[in-house]
Amino acid sequence: MVENIVYHAYSVNQKCRIERNGHRPVVFWFTGLSGSGKSSIASGVERRLFLKGMQVYALDGDNIRTGLNKDLGFTREDRAENLRRIAEVAKLMLDAGMIVLAAFVSPLKSDREMVKLIIGAEHFVEVFVNTSLEECERRDVKGLYKKARLGEIANFTGISAPYEAPECPDLELTEALDIEAAIEKAVNYITLKL
Ligand SMILES: Nc1ncnc2c1ncn2[C@@H]1O[C@H](COP(=O)(O)OS(=O)(=O)O)[C@@H](OP(=O)(O)O)[C@H]1O
């Protein structure tokens, strides 16, 4: 319900924040299968940008699905609501002048389009962490693929729920790159964007 809500224009605006931070705000949205490397890469990028003095913050399942979205699971509807709320959080952080690194499976094209619409296309960069299902399953960092194959986890992305790969991502990081090379490629791209 957004009736009777009147927007208040605060005097510390985006221009002031850009001047103080020395960079534009932007959201880098990492999508890919579980175990593809989203968190590892986003974490390395965050450290590199932080050390350069930038205002940067990584959002991922650890700080979202255990807090704000702990009421949500992995049905199609719950994932859409998970990603909608995250996009709204990212938008607030963007408004606060930050570089946001969002690392979520975000498996459906329609949900990623919704996220882009909420955040605003001009502030949104889609990063596809393109690691094959075979490689993610081989890594099986959390043992979830094994459980999913045994039927112990429902709606598991890549096994019993779909992953729709981006057709035209702004940046693609393939498994041919090792972690350091992927971080380097992302940092170079981001630095050029700002
Ligand atoms: N059913 C199912 N499908 C996919 N992933 C599952 C599932 N159940 C739990 N997990 C763990 O939750 C992490 C994915 O959460 P996300 O919020 O990124 O998912 S989504 O964007 O809403 O689809 C994901 O974390 P990452 O491995 O970091 O991607 C998994 O560890």
Ligand SMILES: Nc1ncnc2c1ncn2[C@@H]1O[C@H](COP(=O)(O)OP(=O)(O)O)[C@@H](O)[C@H]1O
């Ligand atoms: N080239 C690579 N890029 C990213 N992660 C890699 C790569 N090679 C191996 N890994 C390993 O794969 C795992 C990826 O896990 P994680 O970053 O949690 O992925 P996600 O957040 O997509 O679930 C980590 O254990 C990481 O060390």
